[in-house]
Amino acid sequence: AQSVTQLGSHVSVSEGALVLLRCNYSSSVPPYLFWYVQYPNQGLQLLLKYTTGATLVKGINGFEAEFKKSETSFHLTKPSAHMSDAAEYFCAVSEYNQGGKLIFGQGTELSVKP
Amino acid sequence: EAQVTQNPRYLITVTGKKLTVTCSQNMNHEYMSWYRQDPGLGLRQIYYSMNVEVTDKGDVPEGYKVSRKEKRNFPLILESPSPNQTSLYFCATKTGTANTEAFFGQGTRLTVV
Numbered sequence: 001a002q003s004v005t006q007l008g009s010h011v012s013v014s015e016g017a018l019v020l021l022r023c024n025y026s027s028s029v030p031p032y033l034f035w036y037v038q039y040p041n042q043g044l045q046l047l048l049k050y051t052t053g054a055t056l057v058k059g060i061n062g063f064e065a066e067f068k069k070s071e072t073s074f075h076l077t078k079p080s081a082h083m084s085d086a087a088e089y090f091c092a093v094s095e096y097n098q099g100g101k102l103i104f105g106q107g108t109e110l111s112v113k114p
Numbered sequence: 115e116a117q118v119t120q121n122p123r124y125l126i127t128v129t130g131k132k133l134t135v136t137c138s139q140n141m142n143h144e145y146m147s148w149y150r151q152d153p154g155l156g157l158r159q160i161y162y163s164m165n166v167e168v169t170d171k172g173d174v175p176e177g178y179k180v181s182r183k184e185k186r187n188f189p190l191i192l193e194s195p196s197p198n199q200t201s202l203y204f205c206a207t208k209t210g211t212a213n214t215e216a217f218f219g220q221g222t223r224l225t226v227v
Binding site for chain 1: 118144145147149154155156157158159162164170172204206208210211212213214215216218219220221
């Protein structure tokens with residue numbers, strides 16, 4: 001069975017600093033990987049996804065993630081944090097069967113200090 | 115505009131009183147599912163449906179029912195809610211392939227007292 005682990009339930013950075021949110025997955029087949037963001041009192045919104053091809057994936061709002069098969073990782077980064085990035089972030093892997101059921105990590109809450 | 119609409123957004127109820135949370139989508143997606151979100155546990159799938167009249171259990175189905183009579187609607191039914199079903203619930207829809215993104219509703223915050 002596939003699984004996802006997000007290291008750190010809470011990450012705090014200063015405005016303008018690098019954002020790094022860690023995600024490791026377990027999968028016996030090539031994975032489809034996603035990062036979603038949840039702003040307060042809202043649903044989840046797709047930031048970016050990796051399916052095949054280029055391992056460095058760019059998403060919305062300046063975020064990007066790199067798929068590293070050797071490390072079974074898909075860490076999310078942003079060079080310079082903005083106050084509006086404060087939210088909860090979820091990494092997910094998609095099952096090949098069951099229509100693509102998403103298996104989520106525990107989530108990481110990002111705080112941005114002025 | 116592509117939308118997944120859940121109602122109600124907030125609900126407080128008492129133990130044992132049947133309730134239904136509705137979900138409707140306008141994207142003509144075959145696949146719909148329900149998740150619950152709990153602190154430290156991320157989102158866990160309750161039930162899913164791959165098409166009309168086709169539903170199946172997810173990872174945490176106990177205490178829930180669903181139906182899929184029409185493609186656009188996928189209600190979640192709690193016939194006898196209990197306090198351990200207090201949670202934040204999300205409906206999601208997608209095409210039925212593994213490499214496509216899911217679209218989520220705004221969420222329903224349910225409190226069972």
